[in-house]
Amino acid sequence: MKTRTYLSLSIVALASLLTLSSLTAYGREPLQGQTTSPKLSDGETQALNAIDANPDPMAKLAGVAEFIKKFPTSSARIQLAERIAAEIAKTKDDAQAIALGEKARTIFTAEPELAIINKTLLDAYASANRPDDVFKLANEMMTRDPADIHVLIQMTFTGTAEVKRKNAKFAPQALQSGIKAIELIETDKKPANISDAAWAVNKSMLPQLYQQTAILNLVGGNAAEAKARLIKSTTLGPTDPSSFALLGLVINDEYLNLATSYKGMPEGTAKQEALKKLEALLDSIIDIYAHAAALATGRPEYEGLLQQVQGDLTSYYKFRHNQSVEGLQQLIDKYKVPAKP
Numbered sequence: 001m002k003t004r005t006y007l008s009l010s011i012v013a014l015a016s017l018l019t020l021s022s023l024t025a026y027g028r029e030p031l032q033g034q035t036t037s038p039k040l041s042d043g044e045t046q047a048l049n050a051i052d053a054n055p056d057p058m059a060k061l062a063g064v065a066e067f068i069k070k071f072p073t074s075s076a077r078i079q080l081a082e083r084i085a086a087e088i089a090k091t092k093d094d095a096q097a098i099a100l101g102e103k104a105r106t107i108f109t110a111e112p113e114l115a116i117i118n119k120t121l122l123d124a125y126a127s128a129n130r131p132d133d134v135f136k137l138a139n140e141m142m143t144r145d146p147a148d149i150h151v152l153i154q155m156t157f158t159g160t161a162e163v164k165r166k167n168a169k170f171a172p173q174a175l176q177s178g179i180k181a182i183e184l185i186e187t188d189k190k191p192a193n194i195s196d197a198a199w200a201v202n203k204s205m206l207p208q209l210y211q212q213t214a215i216l217n218l219v220g221g222n223a224a225e226a227k228a229r230l231i232k233s234t235t236l237g238p239t240d241p242s243s244f245a246l247l248g249l250v251i252n253d254e255y256l257n258l259a260t261s262y263k264g265m266p267e268g269t270a271k272q273e274a275l276k277k278l279e280a281l282l283d284s285i286i287d288i289y290a291h292a293a294a295l296a297t298g299r300p301e302y303e304g305l306l307q308q309v310q311g312d313l314t315s316y317y318k319f320r321h322n323q324s325v326e327g328l329q330q331l332i333d334k335y336k337v338p339a340k341p
Contacts, residue, residue, distance in 0.1 A: 038075035048076060057087045057100055065107045081113040088120040094128035097121075111144065112193070119150055126158050134158045135170055149191060149202050152181035153209065160212045163219050171216050178213040182206065207237025214246065226250055234291075239337055241295035241302050245309050248288040252312065255281040282316055289313040290328075294335035 040048070047070070051063040064080050084104050091097040101121030108117050118141050125133040135158070138151045145151075159174020185206050190199045214229035230247040237243060258278055265271040292309045296302035317328045 038079060040074070040076055041071075044071055044074055044076060047071070048080075051080075052083075057091060057096070058103070060084075060087060061100060061103055061107070064104075068107060077108075077113055078116070081108050081116040084108075085116045085120045088117075088124060091124075094124060097124035098128060098130075115141070115144065115193075122151065122154055126154055129161075131158050131162050131167070131170055135173065145191075147180075147184060147189065147191065149181055149184055149194070152177045152184070153202065153205060156181060156209060156212050156216075160215050163215060168219060171219060175213055175216040175220070178209050178216065182209050182213070185209070207233045207240060207243070210236065211240070211243045211246065214243075218246075218250065223250055223253060227254075239295055241292045241299075241309075242305060244288050244292035244295065245305055248285050248292060248309070248312075251281060251285050251288065255285060279320075282320060286313065286316050286320065287331075289316070290331045291335045294332045295337065297332070297336065 044067075047063075047067050051060055051067065054060045054063055061084060064084060067074070067080065068077065081104075084100070088097050088100045088104070091100060098121065101117060101124050104117045105114065105121065108114050118137060122134060122137050122141070125131075125137060135155065138155050141148055141151050155170070156174050156178035159170035159177070162168070162170050162174075181202075185203050188203075190196075194202070210229045210233035214226040214233060217223075217229060218226035227247065227250045230243055230250060233240070233243040234247060255278060258274065258281065262271065262274045262278060265274060289309050289312060293306060293313055296306040296309065314325060314328065317331075318325060321327070
């Protein structure tokens, strides 16, 4: 029996990185605001057209500041906040996006305009790997809306990404945020200010939220809860190899702990029962790692994960099959997702 796993928290790191990249694609998306154009004076319309025509984002923002100074009660304020949020969202340079967002916060200081700006600034902080700023702004936003699903998700992913960097400072709050986000999604409590399309995106992240909260539980020492959440994640997201790899890691640790106890047990019924449990755990690990290997094969973003999984998978399979790998590839192939026609 093996005494050490090839897998380590590097898989946790890889899983965090992969899911964070998914969140980045999801992030920097302005809030859904009004759906009808406000009634404007000719002066307001001309000023807005001039703002739109300016290609420089910071100059555009300066024009917005002048517009609000000149038309403080304009019905276009929300529309302007959404336009600036869109500028921030499409800005590829994190530093520039943050500069735009922080400047916009000095211009749009009233709700719900500020909420629109805060959302895209929060995502810019996350994209720039500035967790202190993420959680500072997130906590501010949560005082206004404790059920802000976007903020909850961003805190969950950011906190997990920091765990990957060996920084557990935000892990407890990230875990609680993830639990709350899962609760809101599973009870389908769609906020009024989110479109059906945006809510569908949030709901699609449920498997990843279970994975992230599993990682946070795992780092916090709660392996049983991590295992339960990873099982849920693999059920909801059956094509994500990182969740299967993490689940295999958790069960592998369970196996190694039992193997250590088994070695010191006296001969008898209890030891025989422990051996049966060890064999069952080992077969479960083999099956789960085969699943992970199948899903990771041919996907460059999972190459590192695949290499780590294959070591334990091959070793454990040979141990259970008289040092033979016959049938291993067929087991992996069984879990491959069929190519789309």
